[in-house]
Amino acid sequence: xxxxxxxxxxxxxxxxxxxxxxxxxxxxxxxxxxxxxxxxxxxxxxxxxxxxxxxxxxxxxxxxxxxxxxxxxxxxxxxxxxxxxxxxxxxxxxxxxxxxxxxxxxxxxxxxxxxxxxxxxxxxxxxxxxxxxxxxxxxxxxxxxxx
Amino acid sequence: xxxxxxxxxxxxxxxxxxxxxxxxxxxxxxxxxxxxxxxxxxxxxxxxxxxxxxxxxxxxxxxxxxxxxxxxxxxxxxxxxxxxxxxxxxxxxxxxxxxxxxxxxxxxxxx
Numbered sequence: 001x002x003x004x005x006x007x008x009x010x011x012x013x014x015x016x017x018x019x020x021x022x023x024x025x026x027x028x029x030x031x032x033x034x035x036x037x038x039x040x041x042x043x044x045x046x047x048x049x050x051x052x053x054x055x056x057x058x059x060x061x062x063x064x065x066x067x068x069x070x071x072x073x074x075x076x077x078x079x080x081x082x083x084x085x086x087x088x089x090x091x092x093x094x095x096x097x098x099x100x101x102x103x104x105x106x107x108x109x110x111x112x113x114x115x116x117x118x119x120x121x122x123x124x125x126x127x128x129x130x131x132x133x134x135x136x137x138x139x140x141x142x143x144x145x146x147x
Numbered sequence: 148x149x150x151x152x153x154x155x156x157x158x159x160x161x162x163x164x165x166x167x168x169x170x171x172x173x174x175x176x177x178x179x180x181x182x183x184x185x186x187x188x189x190x191x192x193x194x195x196x197x198x199x200x201x202x203x204x205x206x207x208x209x210x211x212x213x214x215x216x217x218x219x220x221x222x223x224x225x226x227x228x229x230x231x232x233x234x235x236x237x238x239x240x241x242x243x244x245x246x247x248x249x250x251x252x253x254x255x256x257x258x
Binding site: 014017018039040046108 | 170201206209210230237239243
């Protein structure tokens with residue numbers, strides 16, 4: 001699957017997210033994913049994009065982000081490329097994260113990366129020569145053997 | 148995303164959210180949530196009709212809850228659908244803001 005439907009070119013603005021949701025929904029439907037899996041996909045892509053826009057590009061519009069979708073090896077893959085400086089969304093994941101003791105002690109924001117790690121089937125970051133590449137995979141639903 | 152409120156017994160304000168609490172949805176409700184957090188003592192946030200929740204949406208729930216708490220009030224979350232509850236739990240929000248699926252229990256927690 002390599003046609004225009006499988007590639008989305010975005011500008012680094014949060015309003016672009018409104019173009020992403022129906023694109024993911026169409027891909028999920030084409031490949032027979034459940035509503036819960038669609039939720040997970042939309043969550044992961046939204047968090048990854050927000051991360052690139054707000055942190056990678058520091059909220060500046062006018063920078064490119066490209067997402068390509070493909071199916072291989074039993075998964076639907078989203079490959080997200082941006083040209084921000086080196087920025088791995090996986091590095092800030094704290095290993096020693098402790099549970100909040102009180103409502104006052106919990107951070108109101110900053111949960112995006114944790115959600116990405118929790119809801120993605122697989123997650124890989126690569127620093128290419130002049131870009132960041134995040135690959136997010138979701139296992140294809142099992143086909144009913146009786147059908 | 149839409150937001151509406153109704154008054155309940157015991158100075159409880161029920162906040163009914165409906166739609167996607169994504170970045171756009173969060174921006175839609177933030178102002179109203181902040182106003183409610185500044186004026187209400189007990190907030191029951193009804194999530195029954197919230198179909199999506201992302202990290203910006205979490206922020207829209209946590210910040211007002213903290214403001215209410217600082218003023219001596221309480222907040223409870225009611226009826227999140229399973230995937231929305233998964234997001235709340237993955238972020239440990241459930242450890243500091245109680246989640247209920249039974250309305251009477253939610254109300255009792257605020258009294």
